[in-house]
């Protein structure tokens with residue numbers, strides 16, 4: 001008789017949820033599918049030639065970089081990041097405050113391992129990036145969710161929610177926020193609220209995970225101070241990634257934060273993957289340290305700003321008037337669209353049958369909700385796909401409107 005391996009599963013594995021986005025990846029590869037689903041960079045802008053030229057590092061340093069490396073990271077890349085990040089962090093971190101990770105998703109994973117016991121609470125925005133909250137859920141976390149408006153997390157609502165959980169004996173471990181060009185809502189946390197969030201972290205003794213893969217992809221307006229730079233007491237763990245500013249296939253991310261936390265996360269990482277690929281880190285370093293990253297950023301910003309404008313124009317043109325709401329993002333990758341009279345799951349079925357895909361809203365709500373919203377990524381589709389796909393989307397919304405709203 002075949003052994004039922006599931007009898008050996010852990011409590012976590014028995015309740016495990018997959019990421020709806022990653023599960024969609026196969027479907028998105030169907031020929032002819034127009035995808036606004038995955039948060040994918042535009043492949044036409046990848047710096048393929050420059051990266052290929054940087055592969056000369058294999059000849060220059062092959063005997064080192066083909067060997068096992070230290071868990072904390074490839075030292076030249078750690079040093080590069082400490083100085084490249086300094087203006088945004090307000091200081092130059094030291095080597096013991098940085099950890100190179102396998103994508104910035106691993107930052108969240110290691111922070112959960114380092115802080116969360118089953119049943120502990122994490123504070124998140126509502127909606128929020130489901131890749132990370134699914135990992136939190138799979139490792140036994142519960143959620144305190146705080147709604148967002150056009151200025152990001154409504155932090156004034158947080159103390160009351162924290163008090164309620166603490167009064168009931170719950171433990172709250174960290175606040176997870178995506179301050180710039182939020183995934184999925186596209187909004188940016190105001191400076192006022194960043195300061196308040198730091199005050200709350202201090203008052204309640206919490207860590208803030210500042211997840212910032214989009215902070216360097218700003219189309220207009222001034223950069224806002226990082227939450228990290230507004231804190232002087234070691235509450236903030238800043239997470240960065242090369243996925244959206246260079247290439248996600250590198251799987252190189254990083255975090256910068258209090259040395260004691262970074263050290264503990266590094267110890268967990270030893271058991272998870274020994275280190276992030278040293279070859280990938282060396283290639284990224286070779287590219288960045290030549291000044292190529294700083295020269296590349298304006299190119300992607302330009303490309304994505306044009307695509308954002310195309311999506312804005314197409315949404316205005318094709319969505320039925322008064323039946324769709326969104327906040328125009330000033331950077332990043334996403335539109336978050338709300339259709340008050342149309343269920344996003346119904347809309348998804350209709351659109352996918354016509355070869356247009358997006359991500360429905362509800363998985364972005366860890367405690368439920370979001371049935372009338374969906375996420376649209378504008379960086380990946382071509383201009384032609386953008387127009388055709390959003391025309392189809394608009395038609396499908398119209399077909400699903402209740403008679404009274406038509």
Ligand SMILES: Cc1ncc(COP(=O)(O)O)c(C=O)c1O
Nearest residue numbers: 039103104105129183241243253
């Ligand atoms: C807010 C946010 N955090 C983290 C990640 C994960 O990025 P990485 O590819 O660096 O793991 C993403 C990717 O979409 C994201 O949107």
